């Protein structure tokens with residue numbers, strides 16, 4: 001049984017459908033990428049998983065149970081973490097205060113233990129625990145955003161464009177931390193990326209979306225070997241494989 005499953009999900013905004021029969025799964029401790037051109041529906045997939053959008057048809061299951069009726073906050077309690085692409089930190093607050101904001105569902109004893117575990121995972125954040133986040137580098141701010149999503153000890157983290165706005169060396173560092181988290185916490189990741197080579201290098205499997213449909217679902221290494229990425233991205237292929 002997969003940790004997360006979307007089965008034949010169709011949804012959209014107002015009366016315009018954006019996703020068409022999207023079927024997607026993430027197993028425990030798996031890193032899965034979602035790629036596709038602008039407007040393909042990647043963020044819409046995330047909004048549907050978090051419960052900000054309801055499926056018009058189809059189902060979202062987590063741990064084998066349908067969660068279509070669960071509010072976003074209930075999905076966080078079930079174990080789904082989310083790192084949005086923008087506005088993912090509180091810039092005027094310190095690192096510690098940002099982590100506290102991620103912990104609103106925890107009692108204070110659990111929270112203190114959790115924070116120490118996170119500081120062990122992100123030593124640079126412990127050194128800067130009392131620094132205001134807006135004074136930190138882009139890479140460090142992204143570390144804060146990941147750590148904040150990890151406070152509730154999720155089994156699955158949705159990560160919207162880890163590489164956005166970062167220099168290459170920070171991008172590598174972010175993906176190394178994701179790999180550390182996977183290794184140490186057995187957390188699964190579902191990652192939207194515009195930086196296709198990076199996501200294919202760092203994930204086990206990847207879905208390609210185009211016009212709201214899944215046009216390919218393969219082991220990430222297979223995308224590189226099959227050499228049809230340009231075609232999938234720019235059009236020409238309409239079927240799955």
Ligand SMILES: Nc1ncnc2c1ncn2[C@@H]1O[C@H](COP(=O)(O)OP(=O)(O)OP(=O)(O)O)[C@@H](O)[C@H]1O
Pocket residue numbers: 013014018036037038039040041042043044045
């Ligand atoms: N709140 C909204 N109201 C109406 N339409 C929307 C809304 N959000 C997204 N859309 C539309 O849904 C489609 C898919 O958008 P989505 O943001 O999911 O794509 P994306 O693949 O994440 O794109 P990008 O890579 O540019 O972020 C687009 O046509 C977009 O205009």
